[in-house]
Amino acid sequence: MTGLFAFRNFCGSWLGRQDSNLGMSVPKTDALPLGDAPTAAVFSEGGVALQGGNSEISHKLALNGFAGLGVGMENVDVIVLGAGAAGMMAAAEAGRRGRRVVVIDHAAKAGEKIRISGGGRCNFTNLNISAEKFISKNPRFALSALKRFTERDFVARIDAAGIAWHEKTLGQLFCDGQATQVVDLLLGEMRRAGVQLWLSCHVSDVTKSAAGYVVMTERGPVTGAAVIVATGGKSIPKMGASGFGYRLAEQFGIGLVETRPGLVPLTFAEQELDWMRPLAGVAVDGRVSCGKVGFDEAILFTHRGLSGPSILQISSYWREGQSLSINLRPSLDAKAWLREQKKNHGRQALRTVLTHILPERLARQLEVLSGVTGPLAEQSAATLDAVAGLMAQWPLTPVGSEGYRTAEVTLGGIDTDALDARTMQAKAVPGLYFVGEVVDVTGWLGGYNFQWAWSSGWAAGQVA
Numbered sequence: 416m417t418g419l420f421a422f423r424n425f426c427g428s429w430l431g432r433q434d435s436n437l438g439m440s441v442p443k444t445d446a447l448p449l450g451d452a453p454t455a456a457v458f459s460e461g462g463v464a465l466q467g468g469n470s471e472i473s474h475k476l477a478l479n480g481f482a483g484l485g486v487g488m489e490n491v492d493v494i495v496l497g498a499g500a501a502g503m504m505a506a507a508e509a510g511r512r513g514r515r516v517v518v519i520d521h522a523a524k525a526g527e528k529i530r531i532s533g534g535g536r537c538n539f540t541n542l543n544i545s546a547e548k549f550i551s552k553n554p555r556f557a558l559s560a561l562k563r564f565t566e567r568d569f570v571a572r573i574d575a576a577g578i579a580w581h582e583k584t585l586g587q588l589f590c591d592g593q594a595t596q597v598v599d600l601l602l603g604e605m606r607r608a609g610v611q612l613w614l615s616c617h618v619s620d621v622t623k624s625a626a627g628y629v630v631m632t633e634r635g636p637v638t639g640a641a642v643i644v645a646t647g648g649k650s651i652p653k654m655g656a657s658g659f660g661y662r663l664a665e666q667f668g669i670g671l672v673e674t675r676p677g678l679v680p681l682t683f684a685e686q687e688l689d690w691m692r693p694l695a696g697v698a699v700d701g702r703v704s705c706g707k708v709g710f711d712e713a714i715l716f717t718h719r720g721l722s723g724p725s726i727l728q729i730s731s732y733w734r735e736g737q738s739l740s741i742n743l744r745p746s747l748d749a750k751a752w753l754r755e756q757k758k759n760h761g762r763q764a765l766r767t768v769l770t771h772i773l774p775e776r777l778a779r780q781l782e783v784l785s786g787v788t789g790p791l792a793e794q795s796a797a798t799l800d801a802v803a804g805l806m807a808q809w810p811l812t813p814v815g816s817e818g819y820r821t822a823e824v825t826l827g828g829i830d831t832d833a834l835d836a837r838t839m840q841a842k843a844v845p846g847l848y849f850v851g852e853v854v855d856v857t858g859w860l861g862g863y864n865f866q867w868a869w870s871s872g873w874a875a876g877q878v879a
C-alpha cells in the first residue's frame with residue numbers, strides 16, 4: 416500500500432503545482448481520496464472522455480497533455496513500457512480485450528523509429544517472412560508469433576486504414592506517403608481501445624508485489640497485473656535508446672544474450688581508408704559474403720569504410736577479425752569477360768574497359784590495386800585471371816563498425832530460452848513480458864524487424 420499512498424500524495428501536490436498553468440483554483444491537499452479527485456480523464460475514440468468530478472478541470476488537464484494521468488486511479492491491468500512499434504501494438508491488442516492499459520515512454524512523441532524508417536516512408540513489413548531471415552540463439556523462436564500474426568495480417572490493417580503502399584525489391588513494402596501514417600494508425604487503434612499514453616515520462620523503478628507490479632514514474636506510481644517491456648535496444652541513442660530493458664531483465668533474474676550493433680556500416684583501418692576515401696559516394700550492385708552467408712544488394716563506399724544495404728545486412732553476421740569477400744559483378748563471369756575485352760579491345764587500358772561495367776573511380780582503383788600497367792594486349796592470361804579474381808572475390812577486413820550511433824538494430828538481448836514463444840511471457844516471472852527489439856530476435860534489413868515488432872506485440876497483447 417506504500418506505493419498507493421505515495422501516489423495520493425503525488426496527485427495532490429501535482430495538482431496544487433498546476434494552478435497557474437491550468438488557469439484554475441485547485442485546493443492544495445496532501446492526500447486526494449482515490450476516486451474523489453477533481454478529475455479522472457481517459458482517452459476515448461472521440462477525443463477525451465470526461466469522467467467524474469469537475470469536467471472543466473478534466474478538460475484543462477487534457478489540453479495540458481495530462482489526459483489519462485491516472486489521478487484517482489488505483490491501478491491498471493497492463494503497463495506497457497515503450498511507445499514504439501511493438502509496445503503500441505501490444506497495448507492496442509490488450510485494450511481490445513477490455514484490459515485497462517497505460518503506455519509509458521520517456522520520448523516526447525510515440526513511434527519515433529517508425530517515423531524515420533525507410534527514408535520517412537516506413538518499410539513496414541516484408542512479403543518473404545521466414546525463420547532464416549532472423550538471427551537469434553534460437554532462430555525458430557520467432558515462428559510462433561510470426562505465423563499467428565503474419566505480414567498479410569498487418570497489410571490488412573494498413574489497407575483498412577486507407578494507407579497506400581507499394582512493393583520495392585525483395586518483398587519490401589513501403590508507404591506511398593509518410594511513415595507518420597503508420598504511427599497514426601497505431602495511435603488510433605490505441606485510442607479506440609481506451610489505452611492511456613504517457614509521454615515524456617521517465618520510469619525509475621519496477622518492482623513486483625503480491626498484487627502484480629508497481630512502476631515508479633515521474634508522475635507517481637502505477638500498479639498493474641502485467642508489465643510488457645517494449646523498450647527496444649541500444650541502437651540510435653540520440654533518439655533515447657538505452658539498455659533499460661536489459662537491466663530490468665537482469666533485475667528479475669532473466670538471462671541475456673550478448674548485445675552488439677546490427678545493420679550497421681563497417682569501418683576500416685587507416686591504410687585501407689587511404690584508398691577508400693577517394694571512392695566515398697561510389698555505389699555498385701554487388702555481393703558481399705562472410706563465411707557461408709552472402710547478400711546481393713548495393714555496396715556504398717564512405718569516408719569511414721563501407722555501407723549500403725548489402726554491408727548493413729552482412730554486418731549482423733560479421734565478427735571482429737573476419738574478412739569479407741566482395742563480388743563487384745555477381746552475374747558476370749569476370750575471367751571470360753576480361754579475355755574477351757583483351758581480344759576485342761587490346762589497345763585499351765584495364766581501367767578503360769572496366770568503366771563499361773563499373774563506376775570510373777572504382778575502375779581506376781582496381782587497376783591500381785591489381786598493379787596492371789599498359790594495354791590489355793600486353794597482359795598475360797595469369798594477370799587477367801588475377802584481376803578477375805579481385806573482381807569476384809575481393810577480400811576486405813573491417814576493423815569495426817560505426818556502433819550503436821548509426822546501427823538500425825541491436826543484436827542479442829533477452830534470452831529466448833527464458834520466454835514462452837507463444838505469449839512472450841517470462842517463464843519464471845508471471846505477468847512480465849518482453850516484445851520487439853529488446854528480445855534476442857533480429858531480422859534482416861527490409862521490414863523484417865517491424866514484422867517481428869507487430870507479431871510479438873500482438874502475441875503478448877492477446878494474453879497480458
